[in-house]
Amino acid sequence: MRLVIVSGLSGSGKSVALRTLEDLGFYSIDNLPLFLLKDLALGLKDAVDEVFSNTAVGVDARSNPEELKNLPDLILAAQARGVECQVVFLDAHTDTLIRRFSETRRRHPLTRQERPLAEAIKLERQLLEPIRQVADIRIDTTLTNVHELRDLVRVRLAGDASPKASILLQSFGFKHGLPQDTDFLFDVRCLPNPHWQSELKPLTGLARPVVEFLESSPDVIAMRNDIAAYFDRWIPLFETDGRFYLTIAIGCTGGQHRSVYLVEALRGHFERSGHKVMVRHRELP
Structure with missing residues (x-):
């Protein structure tokens, strides 16, 4: 069984990475709360359905900070059960993220009335630092377009830049x-x-x-x-x-x-x- 945890800053391309993995045959779950990730990771070894043999989950900064800090221990526990775990972390320069949010008019998940976008991105970096530290693969998407990111994910995680339609x-x-x-x-x-x-x-x-x-x-x-x-x-x-x-x-x-x-x-x-x-x-x- 293989579990890929996809995390990173909002606007850095997590959704693109997850959709790419889904196209490659992964069972993908976006924005899974970390308190549920433990049960998923430990249960994958006992799963009999082949659809779960390659599973990808997206994790963002809305999880409890203490649970984010405990992610390394969770990964070790899953590996001890025979689940192959990889952590992918996507990042981008702050000015690039601000521009992307401006272009898409999306709301950052951590923005509040008293917390502007730049401060929300800064807080998100702090909250996700424990995941970034244990990431097996780090991808900076500052200068990467959607097509290039898809190719990077295919090559780094599937060893195949050209899946067949x-x-x-x-x-x-x-x-x-x-x-x-x-x-x-x-x-x-x-x-x-x-x-x-x-x-x-x-x-x-x-x-x-x-x-x-x-x-x-x-x-x-x-x-x-x-x-x-x-x-x-x-x-x-x-x-x-x-x-x-x-x-x-x-x-x-x-x-x-x-x-x-x-x-x-x-x-x-x-x-x-x-x-x-x-x-x-x-x-x-």
């Missing part, structure tokens, strides 16, 4: 309406239609005779290769931008033949590229 491929028929929540939609009604072949009409794009009919057309092969080449070119940039889930819809007239065939062909292409692929044929029973 999960892809949902969906076939559909235009005559039944457009699918919802789609990132990319391709219209393949221009391709030869097996519907007009009497022996192929009752079949679907999963049947071998339909596959052979479609693959005998240079236009079908060109469409398949062009769609695959498009995503081979652009998916890495979406991944760099933090997009780890893409939905691709391919439609023909009835959603029985051409779109089904192309979805299955692209499934194999993406799986060979190392992507997790889910497939839905909307119009098939």
